[in-house]
Amino acid sequence: MRFLRIGPTGAERPALLAADAESAFDLSALTPDIDAAFLAALTPERRAEIAARADAGEFPAIEGRVGAPVARPGKVVCIGLNYRDHAEEAGQPIPAEPVVFLKSSDCVVGPDDEVLVPRGSEKTDYEIELAVVIGATARYLASPEDADAAIAGYTITNDVTERAWQLERGGTWDKGKSCDTFNPMGPWLVTADEVPDPQALGLRLSVNGEVRQNGSTANMIFNVRHVIWYLSQFMTLHPGDVVNTGTPAGVAMGLPNQPWLSVGDVVELQIDGLGSQRQVLGKA
Structure with missing residues (x-):
């Protein structure tokens, strides 16, 4: 459904x-x-x-x-550097364990809502991600296989990021991740029974008609089950929580000319079976 x-x-x-x-x-x-x-x-x-x-x-x-297909998520938990090609373009080693950070839940907006370039922003970037919506409490799961029972379904998110604030303003990621409108979500919550293999989904993102990201969830370092199991060892996941599972290569930060997003740009995203998004960049 x-x-x-x-x-x-x-x-x-x-x-x-x-x-x-x-x-x-x-x-x-x-x-x-x-x-x-x-x-x-x-x-x-x-x-x-x-x-x-x-x-x-x-x-x-x-x-x-x-x-957004989920009302008032309790929290938005994110996994960084979860695709090998993205870790390589970021100049980072392949993580031994999932890299975890949080986004403010009030940065969640609809899939086609305006994304605002923050005041003073220098390096606003995009990231297409498969998002997992939690449907049952997950706490200290015994194994990755147990994650299936905690997953209500899947959707698309754009993990919009201000890279200068993420990486150059004090060593924490959250301030570059949680600006207003920085987590477009949707259009649909597709229930898990309609996504038989979340590790076989194509992800595509374009800016002004130019394809920037074209990857597959098959290339995740830590798959969906592992991510949900892993998070449950450190925090309780509740129904309505959302987990962003990482992005493939092609973000502006990793391209030679670093084409950061600007006011007026149009970003379009699609994941197989989960629908599509379209955002126009505005000014905060």
Whole structure:
């Protein structure tokens, strides 16, 4: 199933994408939002019930702006340098363990919302990432295989980054990662049963029509299961949390002329089976 949220910023309604991927059904009669409580209760039986009610025409059509598919994530946990080619272009050794950092959850916006170049920014960059949405509490998982039970589904994120602030302003990454609008998410939350192999997805990102990133999740250093298991040893993952799993090569920082993002640029992202995003860069 593919869930999304439709409506003005701050007033989105929960929705189910129709089979034609061109229309959606309003789920407001079923749940207040696509939030932690909804995800925690999203069992196979619940999915079957929702599908049957949609087929019976119980939910009205809805259209409008598409917001982030998860309401108010508790936290956004990120994995850095998780593709070999990206670590190489960044001039960093292959990590022995996942590199972990956090983004402020209030930098999450919709997939097609404006991304703001921060005031004083010198090096705003892009990163297409497969994001994992947590659907069950994960704490001290015994093995990577146990991660499957904690995953509600997958979506796309753009881990927008101000590189000067990330790397040149005191040695911590978070300040270059958490600016307003720096985590476009969506368009859909695709449930895990519809993504049989998250390690076989193509990822593509272009800027002003020029392809910059063209990779595959097969090239992750630490796969999705390992990442969720690993994080659970250090923090509790709760339903509604989001995990950004890293980006392939091709970011502006790694290109010869370092073509940083500027106001007016158009960034387009796509991951196989998960939909697409399109952002225009504005000024904060």
